[in-house]
Amino acid sequence: MRLSAPIYHLKRKAKRLSREASIPLHDALDRIAATEGFSAWSMLAAKAAAVTPANKLFPQFRPGDLVLVGARPGQGKTLMSLELAVEAMKSGHRAAFFSLEYTQRDVLDRLRAIGAEPAQFDKLFEVDCSDAISADYVVKQMASAPRGTFVVIDYLQLLDQRRENPDLTVQVRALKSFARDKGLIVIFISQIDRSYDPAVKPCPDLSDVRLPNPLDLKLFDKTCFINNAEVQFRAAG
Structure with missing residues (x-):
């Protein structure tokens, strides 16, 4: 149906x-x-x-990948990221969701909304909504994570909202290096600039990523952009 x-x-x-x-x-x-x-x-x-696109997308990820998932509000970027996390857990990997946007209850409600009951994954799924989330914080929390762990950071533009945190580029570089060293898959949920016009192109792309502070977007190995149920996936190069 x-x-x-x-x-x-x-x-x-x-x-x-x-x-x-x-x-x-x-x-x-x-x-x-x-x-x-x-x-x-x-x-x-x-x-x-x-029948979610996550079924087809997840097999294209490799340990060490740094991935950006972007969309305008209400287009399903958080649900897509959670669907990918579910695919990882179905494959026997751990998943962690770090959010500066939602509460733990919000995240679990969204997990249930895609048909996944948190209890079914036992200790495979971790939610962290600390106000202290930064690259250093994620590295510390994931220090003992096994290879293949799927990490979601919600969201990119909030990482450097605290003045004491390093610049966004420094944090993303640190997480890229950490992901490669540990063999993790790290997903950044990203906002899209309000100037994006779906009448001009069906999906946003890297040029539409909202960047209040400078960031080298070439740091991302793969991207996934969503708009009106259309999903565009690209690998760097």
């Missing part, structure tokens, strides 16, 4: 329904699922997860 809209649009619709009807979000999600022909949101999410 084909969904009437991408799952992140359906989830947004459910949130709106929850507010307007004053019902719990899980009830609103189930109602939206019913309109799509499913008895519960968990079944809809499982169906969507089975």
Whole structure:
């Protein structure tokens, strides 16, 4: 069965329904699922997860890769990153999600929204929402992480928001070196500049990445840009 809209649009619709009807979000999600022909949101999410682009993207990543996932707000970049983390865990690897944007509850709710129950991954999934997140912090926390661990940083532009942190380029270089030395896959979720016009090109690219501070984008080995359910994946070179 084909969904009437991408799952992140359906989830947004459910949130709106929850507010307007004053019902719990899980009830609103189930109602939206019913309109799509499913008895519960968990079944809809499982169906969507089975056909997600993450299934095809994950095998293209290699230990040591530094990856940028970018999109405008509401286009599914966080869900895509979590779907990739789920693929990693299904393969037996650990995954860690560092967020300066969301709470742990927010992250776990989004994990459930894509049909993944946190408990099913036991100790494979770690969420860290510390205000102290920086390159040095991630390196310290992941010092004993095994090869193949999938690390998501949410998000790129917030890494140097604290004056005491090094410049963004310094932090990204440090994480690139760390990823290669340890054999980790590091994903940076990235904002896209408001000047991006989908009428001009279907997906944003590196030229559209919002950079309040300078950063050499050639540091990224691979990129994944999303807009209106279209996904464009590219490897450097």
